[in-house]
Amino acid sequence: MNEPLRVVSIGGGHGLAALLEGLKKYAHTRDEAVWPRIDITAIVAVTDDGGSSGRLRREFDVLPPGDIRNCMVALSEDGALLSELFQYRFKAGRGLKGHSFGNLFLTALTHITGDFPDAVRSSAEVLKIAGRIFPATAANVVLEAVLDDATVVRGESRISKSRRLIRRVRLHPGRVRPLREGLEAIARADLITLGPGSLFTSVIPNLLVSGIPKAIRQSQAQKAYFMNLMTQPGETTNFSASDHVAAVNRHAGGRLVDTVVVSTSRISSALERRYAEQNASPIVNDVAELECMGLSVIGAELAQKGQRVVRHNPDAIARIAVDLARLARERRLTNLV
Numbered sequence: 001m002n003e004p005l006r007v008v009s010i011g012g013g014h015g016l017a018a019l020l021e022g023l024k025k026y027a028h029t030r031d032e033a034v035w036p037r038i039d040i041t042a043i044v045a046v047t048d049d050g051g052s053s054g055r056l057r058r059e060f061d062v063l064p065p066g067d068i069r070n071c072m073v074a075l076s077e078d079g080a081l082l083s084e085l086f087q088y089r090f091k092a093g094r095g096l097k098g099h100s101f102g103n104l105f106l107t108a109l110t111h112i113t114g115d116f117p118d119a120v121r122s123s124a125e126v127l128k129i130a131g132r133i134f135p136a137t138a139a140n141v142v143l144e145a146v147l148d149d150a151t152v153v154r155g156e157s158r159i160s161k162s163r164r165l166i167r168r169v170r171l172h173p174g175r176v177r178p179l180r181e182g183l184e185a186i187a188r189a190d191l192i193t194l195g196p197g198s199l200f201t202s203v204i205p206n207l208l209v210s211g212i213p214k215a216i217r218q219s220q221a222q223k224a225y226f227m228n229l230m231t232q233p234g235e236t237t238n239f240s241a242s243d244h245v246a247a248v249n250r251h252a253g254g255r256l257v258d259t260v261v262v263s264t265s266r267i268s269s270a271l272e273r274r275y276a277e278q279n280a281s282p283i284v285n286d287v288a289e290l291e292c293m294g295l296s297v298i299g300a301e302l303a304q305k306g307q308r309v310v311r312h313n314p315d316a317i318a319r320i321a322v323d324l325a326r327l328a329r330e331r332r333l334t335n336l337v
Contacts, residue, residue: 004027004036004037004038004039005036005037005038005039005190005191005322005325005326005329006038006039006041006185006188006189006190006191006221006325007023007038007039007040007041007189007190007191007192007193007321007322007325008041008042008043008185008186008189008191008192008193008221009023009040009041009042009043009192009193009321010042010043010136010192010193010194010203010206010212011043011044011045011193011194011195011196011197011202011203011206012044012045012047012048012067012197012198012201012202012203012205012206013045013067013070013197013198013201013202014070014197014311015195015196015197015198015202015226015228015312016042016044016067016070016071016074016195016196016197016202017070017071017073017074018074018196018311018312018314018317019193019196019226019312019314019317019318019321020040020042020071020074020075020131021074021075021314021318022313022314022315022316022317022318022319022321023038023040023131023318023321023322024040024074024075024077024130024131025318026038026318026322027039027040027075027130027131036322036325036326038322038325039131040075040130040131040132041131041132041133041134041182041185041189042071042075042131042132042133042134043134043135043136043182043185043186043206043212044067044068044071044133044134044135044136044206045067045136045201045202045203045205045206046063046064046067046068046135046136046137046141046205047064047141047142047143047156047171047201047205048064048066048067048156048157049064049142049143049155049156049157050155050156050157050160051066051098051157052066052089052098052099052100052103053065053066053067053103054157055098055099056099056103056104056107057140060107060110060111061140062106062107062110062111062116063110063116063135063138063140065102065103065106065107066100066103067202068106068120068133068135069086069087069100069102069103069106071133072086072102072123072124072127072129072133073086073087073102075129075130075131075133076127076128076129076130077128077129077130082127085101085102086100086101086102086105087100087101087102088100088101088102089101105123106119106120106123109122109123115138116135116138117134117135117138117179120133120134120135132181132185134179134181134182134185135179136178136179136182136205136206136209136212137176137177137178137179137209138177138179139173139176139177141171141172141173141176141205142154142155142171142172143155143156143159143169143170143171143172143201143205144159144169144170144171144172145159145162145166145167145168145169145170145200146166146167146168146169146170147162147164147165147166147167148164148165148166148167149164150167151164154172156201156205159200159201159235160198160201160232160235161234162234162235163233163234163279164234165234165237166200166234166235168250168251169200169201169204169205169208169251170208171205171208171209175210176209176210177209177210177211178209178210178211178212178215182212183211183212183215186212186215186216186219186221187215187218187219189219189221190221190222190325190326190328190329190332191221191222191223191224191321191324191325191328192216192219192221192222192223192224193223193224193225193226193321194223194224194225194226194248194256194257195225195226195227195228196226196227196228196229196312196317197228198228198232198235199228199232199235199236199239199244199247199248200235200236200247201235203248204247204248204251207248207251207252207256208251213252213253213254213256216252216256217254217256220332221328222258222259222324222325222327222328223256223257223258223259224257224258224259224260224261224321224324225244225245225248225257225259225260225261226261226312226317226321227241227244227260227261227262227263227283227285228244228283229263229265229267229282229283229302229303229310229311229312230267230275230280230281230282230283230310231280231281231282231283232280233278233279233280234279236283237279237280239283240283240284240285240286240289241260241262241283241284241285241286241287241289241290242286242289242290242293244283245257245260245290245293245295246293255293255294257295258295258296259295259296259297259298259324260290260295260296260297260298261297261298261299261300261302261317261320262283262285262287262297262298262299262302263285263299263300263301263302263303263312264285264299264300264301264302265301265302265303265305267282267303267310271308271309271310275310282310285297285299287299298320298324300316300320301313301316302316302317302320
């Protein structure tokens with residue numbers, strides 16, 4: 001129990017960054033009041049093809065750096081300064097307008113090292129990141145979605161904008177290998193988290209990489225799905241919590257998680273109306289259905305208060321993750337006695 005608890009967080013987008021931001025204060029801390037210590041590994045989807053990341057993919061044939069950049073900012077020991085620098089977006093300049101400094105930094109380092117995962121590792125060392133970050137795969141993959149009318153939509157940005165329900169998503173090429181370091185982290189983990197984050201474009205793409213679902217199942221870690229707070233137009237319209245888990249299991253080839261973490265926070269009427277205009281609504285926590293699926297359910301107030309948008313509270317979700325990791329370690333040690 002004196003060793004740091006090992007947490008592997010899988011996903012992408014702002015949801016993963018929020019969880020990492022909360023976990024950061026437990027990583028390699030010297031403050032005896034902050035316990036237990038956490039060893040953090042993030043495994044991040046690499047299917048983004050919009051905005052600055054998409055332009056860099058097309059122009060320089062690199063993996064999309066945007067979600068990796070957000071994770072670096074979240075895990076930075078000097079969060080305020082690094083956030084301002086890495087998230088700085090150029091407002092003018094031919095070829096520069098719209099790019100963030102962090103994306104350009106990772107692209108340049110990829111060309112220097114000759115390898116995107118190496119660039120991420122070097123960046124983490126230079127910037128003293130409180131954890132490790134690995135892309136789900138080093139392959140240059142494209143996300144495709146089959147919609148409910150059998151239409152195939154190619155590219156994450158187009159999938160996110162689609163307003164038809166998604167039947168399934170897949171990678172092209174279809175079989176790509178994960179990073180060895182990511183699989184090793186999964187095997188050694190006390191806790192593996194999925195989400196929060198966009199179901200079909202942030203969470204599931206990681207599970208389409210060959211070997212990752214199998215590694216998760218074989219790991220002795222506790223596996224927890226951190227449920228989103230709101231549905232997303234088209235992508236998860238009218239999806240309940242159990243619908244999210246069913247989609248994960250379907251794409252992973254079978255049951256993958258043990259525990260589902262849902263929010264009991266009440267969303268203000270004004271925020272609900274604002275989201276309803278975009279065809280989004282609070283996710284229904286159908287706890288009875290989740291329990292019928294053999295899952296344990298943890299409910300807590302997880303939404304940030306007083307915000308103009310609905311977002312997870314990083315400290316609240318991190319506390320639950322730490323508790324789950326601690327309990328998983330205790331169970332493992334008990335079974336060894």
